[in-house]
Amino acid sequence: MSAAPLDIEDLSAGYGPTRVVEGVSFSVAAGSRLAVLGRNGMGKTSLFATLAGQTKRYGGAIRLGGRDIAREPSAARARLGLGYVPQTRDVFPTLTVEENLFVGLKGRPKTDVEEAYEMFPRLKERRRNLGSQLSGGEQQMLSTARSILGQPSVLLLDEPLEGLAPVICEELMAAFARLAQSGNMTILLVEQRIQSALDFADHVIVMERGRIAWSGTPTALARDHDTVDRLLGVGGLH
Numbered sequence: 001m002s003a004a005p006l007d008i009e010d011l012s013a014g015y016g017p018t019r020v021v022e023g024v025s026f027s028v029a030a031g032s033r034l035a036v037l038g039r040n041g042m043g044k045t046s047l048f049a050t051l052a053g054q055t056k057r058y059g060g061a062i063r064l065g066g067r068d069i070a071r072e073p074s075a076a077r078a079r080l081g082l083g084y085v086p087q088t089r090d091v092f093p094t095l096t097v098e099e100n101l102f103v104g105l106k107g108r109p110k111t112d113v114e115e116a117y118e119m120f121p122r123l124k125e126r127r128r129n130l131g132s133q134l135s136g137g138e139q140q141m142l143s144t145a146r147s148i149l150g151q152p153s154v155l156l157l158d159e160p161l162e163g164l165a166p167v168i169c170e171e172l173m174a175a176f177a178r179l180a181q182s183g184n185m186t187i188l189l190v191e192q193r194i195q196s197a198l199d200f201a202d203h204v205i206v207m208e209r210g211r212i213a214w215s216g217t218p219t220a221l222a223r224d225h226d227t228v229d230r231l232l233g234v235g236g237l238h
């Protein structure tokens with residue numbers, strides 16, 4: 001599949017009666033890279049879960065390649081090209097690494113798991129280990145690799161660097177950048193490692209209490225010390 005644009009319009013959602021995503025609108029061009037930033041509890045994960053169809057949507061459109069998928073169930077959204085790697089790392093604990101990867105192939109030949117091993121050689125070393133026997137970082141790699149094997153046109157990555165050693169973070173971000181540059185994937189990234197996110201993205205939105213409080217380029221955000229302090233609270237950026 002090749003990269004698709006994603007257009008979100010006036011999206012509101014939550015859990016039961018509690019709204020945690022409020023009137024969110026943004027567009028991501030095909031093949032580009034959006035970072036979604038914000039302090040803890042501001043709705044970043046809920047936004048991605050809403051895009052993937054895992055919260056209660058109150059209103060708004062989610063257009064994937066021009067088609068509104070907002071009423072489609074999660075599985076249909078995945079079939080239509082929306083890949084989602086949740087923060088919770090949805091590894092199957094009783095399957096081996098390789099069996100977990102086979103699930104991601106969605107009918108492609110089994111030999112294509114080699115693509116995942118090229119991206120994460122560590123997974124090849126561990127291919128006969130059970131999902132439950134992996135470290136947190138290895139589970140993160142497996143969850144990410146499984147989603148990429150499905151060749152989504154839009155990929156949502158919720159804190160993919162959590163628990164990974166710095167050198168692996170760099171490799172992973174470089175791999176994501178290559179995926180986006182290949183024209184095969186549009187990538188949306190939630191990340192607490194602000195600098196990594198700014199290095200990766202071509203556009204940034206910052207969320208505050210379920211709404212978009214700031215939107216612009218990584219360069220503009222890095223220069224906007226007031227916004228960084230107020231919305232991100234990370235003195236380390238400047």
Ligand SMILES: Nc1ncnc2c1ncn2[C@@H]1O[C@H](COP(=O)(O)OP(=O)(O)OP(=O)(O)O)[C@@H](O)[C@H]1O
Nearest residue numbers: 015018020038039040041042043044045046047087
């Ligand atoms: N399953 C749920 N049921 C009810 N409320 C929830 C649920 N998940 C999250 N929330 C609430 O929704 C709000 C947004 O949470 P969310 O996890 O989306 O924020 P976040 O910006 O991703 O935070 P973090 O950076 O800590 O992961 C919070 O107030 C949170 O308590």
